[in-house]
Amino acid sequence: MSLLEVSGLDKHFGGLYAVRNVSFTLAKGEIVGILGPNGAGKTTLYNLLTGFIAADRGRIVFDGRDLRGLVPHRIARLGISRTFQLCRPFIGMTVLENVIVGALGTAGTNRADLDGRARALLASVGLAGKEQLAVDVLSYGDQRRLEIARALAAQPTLLLLDEPFAGLGSGEIADLATLIRRLHAEQGLTVMLIEHKLREFMRLVQRVIVLDFGEVIAQGTPDEVVRHPAVIEAYVGRGNEALVERPDAA
Amino acid sequence: MMAGKRLNLAGAAVFVAFMAALPLVFDSRYLIGVLTVSAIYGIWAVSWDFMSGLTGRENFGHSLFIGVGAYTAGFLNTLFGVSGWWSLPAAMAVAVVFALVVGLPTLRLKGPYFALAMLSSAVIMQRLMLIFWEKTGGEEGINGIEPLIRSQLGFYYFVLGTLVALTALLLALARSHWGLVLRAIRGDEATCQAAGLNVTFYKIASLVISAACAGAGGAIYAHYQQQVSPQLFAVVTSITIITMVYVGGMASIYGPVGGAILLVLLTELLRNFGEWRLMIYSCTLILILFFLPNGLIAPTWQRIRSRLGRRR
Numbered sequence: 001m002s003l004l005e006v007s008g009l010d011k012h013f014g015g016l017y018a019v020r021n022v023s024f025t026l027a028k029g030e031i032v033g034i035l036g037p038n039g040a041g042k043t044t045l046y047n048l049l050t051g052f053i054a055a056d057r058g059r060i061v062f063d064g065r066d067l068r069g070l071v072p073h074r075i076a077r078l079g080i081s082r083t084f085q086l087c088r089p090f091i092g093m094t095v096l097e098n099v100i101v102g103a104l105g106t107a108g109t110n111r112a113d114l115d116g117r118a119r120a121l122l123a124s125v126g127l128a129g130k131e132q133l134a135v136d137v138l139s140y141g142d143q144r145r146l147e148i149a150r151a152l153a154a155q156p157t158l159l160l161l162d163e164p165f166a167g168l169g170s171g172e173i174a175d176l177a178t179l180i181r182r183l184h185a186e187q188g189l190t191v192m193l194i195e196h197k198l199r200e201f202m203r204l205v206q207r208v209i210v211l212d213f214g215e216v217i218a219q220g221t222p223d224e225v226v227r228h229p230a231v232i233e234a235y236v237g238r239g240n241e242a243l244v245e246r247p248d249a250a
Numbered sequence: 251m252m253a254g255k256r257l258n259l260a261g262a263a264v265f266v267a268f269m270a271a272l273p274l275v276f277d278s279r280y281l282i283g284v285l286t287v288s289a290i291y292g293i294w295a296v297s298w299d300f301m302s303g304l305t306g307r308e309n310f311g312h313s314l315f316i317g318v319g320a321y322t323a324g325f326l327n328t329l330f331g332v333s334g335w336w337s338l339p340a341a342m343a344v345a346v347v348f349a350l351v352v353g354l355p356t357l358r359l360k361g362p363y364f365a366l367a368m369l370s371s372a373v374i375m376q377r378l379m380l381i382f383w384e385k386t387g388g389e390e391g392i393n394g395i396e397p398l399i400r401s402q403l404g405f406y407y408f409v410l411g412t413l414v415a416l417t418a419l420l421l422a423l424a425r426s427h428w429g430l431v432l433r434a435i436r437g438d439e440a441t442c443q444a445a446g447l448n449v450t451f452y453k454i455a456s457l458v459i460s461a462a463c464a465g466a467g468g469a470i471y472a473h474y475q476q477q478v479s480p481q482l483f484a485v486v487t488s489i490t491i492i493t494m495v496y497v498g499g500m501a502s503i504y505g506p507v508g509g510a511i512l513l514v515l516l517t518e519l520l521r522n523f524g525e526w527r528l529m530i531y532s533c534t535l536i537l538i539l540f541f542l543p544n545g546l547i548a549p550t551w552q553r554i555r556s557r558l559g560r561r562r
Binding site: 050052071072073076077081082084088089090091092093097098100101102103104105106114150151153154 | 427430431433434436437438440441442443444445446447448449
């Protein structure tokens with residue numbers, strides 16, 4: 001059963017198409033990666049899915065509901081949660097308060113034990129013991145974890161991660177990937193992620209959608225897309241030998 | 251945690267007792283007058299802090315709400331003989347209408363539009379009061395408004411009680427989930443939206459609460475001075491209130507009460523210095539803001555509290 005259906009999505013800024021005729025579907029419980037060179041329209045696609053910008057054309061159907069014309073907070077309440085490329089914690093508040101705010105919008109009247117739930121989430125992302133710290137003093141890696149805890153606090157069915165590994169060391173990346181796998185396994189969370197750090201990314205995702213100049217140029221398993229001629233062309237140019245690391249190597 | 255809460259209550263009790271005892275110890279009509287005005291400024295400063303301090307959306311025209319509240323009370327009382335107890339809620343309602351008119355279109359936007367719209371609305375209202383002088387009394391304003399309470403001391407206690415009740419209410423709201431959302435809006439609006447929070451609703455609702463309190467303060471002021479003038483809408487009134495909030499400690503809610511009382515008293519104490527008054531006043535403010543960017547009152551109380559807490 002498909003959780004998300006995107007068909008014929010267009011968005012242009014002036015004469016430039018940021019997203020052009022993009023169609024794909026996401027099954028419930030999948031981990032799907034979005035790949036593409038800089039400026040391929042990945043973040044724009046997220047902004048379209050979450051209602052931060054409106055599409056020129058096309059349909060987005062989430063869980064059987066057309067998202068056309070819905071503002072971001074409405075879409076969030078339907079169960080799509082996202083992180084941002086740059087960490088955007090609420091400065092001047094504690095780590096715990098940051099996560100509670102993440103839960104408030106979707107909690108409705110179910111406000112019992114928000115505190116306990118937030119603490120449990122922080123423990124699950126590895127921030128136990130840091131609940132009362134000011135977010136300003138967190139390391140970059142911890143801010144990334146907090147960002148994910150905050151997004152999870154809204155109890156989403158679809159989690160959109162925008163470069164969650166950016167700026168992290170390889171050990172931290174492995175920890176974060178383990179966390180995403182666990183959330184996927186334990187809660188059946190559907191995850192979509194944009195990433196440039198290919199090694200961990202290719203091992204994590206089940207399927208990859210490749211964008212270039214706003215268009216989907218390839219879809220398939222990690223193995224298939226790295227050998228796809230269009231993908232090789234987008235990354236290394238026509239006529240070059242591709243030296244792409246096989247995902248099962250490393 | 252609990253000890254901190256008890257110390258906060260104790261601190262508030264000492265402050266209220268001190269403010270209430272002052273006019274009993276020094277029997278002076280002048281002092282009661284100064285204290286009443288400082289408590290009214292306290293109401294305005296607290297209400298400014300609740301919206302702008304918490305959400306970070308600066309309101310440069312708080313005098314708009316004060317002015318429309320005061321004029322509502324003035325018109326109702328002098329034209330229709332409505333007593334002060336009815337003009338208070340009426341003033342709040344009119345201020346709320348103005349808050350909606352300015353806030354609904356501008357608080358959805360990013361950028362300085364809200365701040366500019368508030369500032370210009372206050373200036374426009376001040377001009378309108380002069381242009382329609384036949385109805386509004388022009389520069390003279392409205393005179394002969396009945397006092398809310400005849401006894402001067404009684405009036406002061408009423409204003410002090412209102413200030414305390416309002417501060418307690420807004421403080422409770424600011425420390426609830428509601429206040430947490432307002433502070434998060436100050437941090438990052440997009441993240442709030444991504445979390446499913448309707449930030450426009452929260453901003454407008456907090457402006458409405460802020461306006462209602464400021465309007466009530468304006469009506470109280472009108473019934474205290476028994477007179478209103480277009481000067482109430484002046485930009486300098488808004489700036490004074492913002493200064494009080496900064497000196498008190500932005501987003502602390504209780505700090506601006508102290509800031510308002512401190513600055514009103516400072517203004518009065520400096521009257522003897524004649525022409526030097528503004529100079530000394532401004533220099534004091536610059537020094538406070540330069541050396542204490544988080545304000546004076548709230549950080550000082552936090553230091554006292556942690557010292558008292560440690561002694562236990």
